[in-house]
Amino acid sequence: MTAVLYGLMIFVWGFSWIAIKWQEGETPTEVSIFYRFTIAATLMLVSGVVFKKLQNTTKRQHLFFALQGLCLFCCNFLAFYGSTHYIASGLTAVVMATAPVFNALHGKLIYGTPIKANFWLGVVVGLSGIVLLFGADLIKANWSIELLYGLLLSLLGTWCFSMGNMISLYNSRNNIQPYTATSYAMVYACIALFFIISFKGLSFDLDTSSRYLMSLMYLAIPASVLGFTAYLMLVDKLGANQAAYLLLITPIIALATSSFFEGYSWTVYSTSGLFLVILGNIITQINVPVSSYLYCYVGKRVKRQRINQSLR
Template identity: 45%
Template sequence: MNLLLYFLTVLIWGTTWIAIKLQLGVVAIPVSIFYRFALAGLLLFAVLLLTRKLQKLDRRGHWLCVGQGLCLFCLNFLCFYSATQWIPSGLVSVVFSAATLWNAVNARLWFGTRISPRVMAAGALGFSGLVLLFWPELASQQPSHETLLGLGFALLGTFCFSTGNMLSSLQQRAGIRPLTGNAYSMLYGAAILLAGCVAAGLPFDFDPSPPYVGALLYLAVFGSVIGFTAYLTLVGRMGPARAAYCTVLFPVVALSVSTVAEGYRWTPFALAGLALVMLGNLLVFTKWSPFSRRAAVGRA
């Protein structure tokens, strides 16, 4: 079941980049994000009401959902959309892949969870693999004020994502199921975005073109309702550190889609990076270890 949820998350989030790209242009970024999570939250809320699976929350549960909505469905996306205005998307993906390490550290700080050497090694391998995958893009990036600004937004977005993971863990420990937690959190996140857009005086334009509408529906239903529910279920079942390895693998899926849709060309660096990412997956989801034979010899 964990592997199914994991690959479902990777497949969906690995294809959302194309949909996000189709949304850029007519509608302001914060407004597009508001449309996405308002629609996703309302759909999820309606389904839970119709199936009578919506849980009632106490005051603490609502505050946890407010916090998750702010971190995971508001600030996280605002930071990453802003980061892509200053630095290449490949560099943003590399920074975001550090969520595995962020989650391991935050789980230690929040819950006292021991940081597994296997998870840290997998995160380091995955991060190294992504650096190789995007090396041509990274090597051509010249240090500047804009670069530092973009990196700052990307790091802040990753921190917000990780904090949202911790709040989801608290929700599930309190007995709040991911579907209910997501429904409330998405609506709270959308409400915060709405207030911010109104305060900033942003126009609520809408692009009726098929690409924009199709991208909005895909991001709301698959990228948000299904993708985040699958991922946050993994957070509860596997722990934040192991679940966050999705963030390392889904850029690889994005590149595979880009090969067909945008003519991405694989280089020796990219292939070596893919091998390191796959090695990290072996460490996370199997008992295999490159040091197992040495350890067995030592015990003998």
């Protein structure tokens, strides 16, 4: 079952980044996100009532549902949608691949989850990959402020996403099923977005182009209803760090899609950067510290040299 959820998530979220890019146009970002989660929340609440999937909850639990909604379905998407205005959607997915790093740090600070010895090595490798991915574009664009905005918004969105993971863990530890938490969290996100849209005086009119409407439905149903329910089930089963591991593979699909639809050009730097981001996250996830591998390797080499010297 876990393998099926992983496979589902990789493809559903891998293609979602280009769908986010297609949301650009006449409709403001906040309105696009509002309609996305209004559709998703409605489907989940109706299904939850019909199939009796919604649990009984308390007022205190709704406070955490609201916080989860702000982090997972509001603030992070405002940042992610905003980042695609400045950089290729596939690059935003690559930055989100650092989510396991954020989860490890937040898990340590909030829940006291121990960090493995090889964690910092993985962080250095992963950050080096991001520098390669964005460094060539920054130099080419003379350190364009727009490119920097795209990077910073992607990192902000990833931070919010990670905080949402931490709140989801809290809800799971209080015996709240992911379906219940996700349903109510989406409702609170829609309420927050409604107030943001009203405060900014934005129009609720929708872009009626076929590309916009098709991408909206894809983001609302497969990417939100199926995607977040499956992902938070993985968080509940495996923990935030292991669940976020699937985000290492989605950038490959996202960048491949970006190459086809957006004309994103692969270079030696971007290819090397993507490889380092994935490698860095793998290093942070493996159970045996990398230092022990190095110690064993060096120890064997020294021992072999001593044996050869004694034979001489």
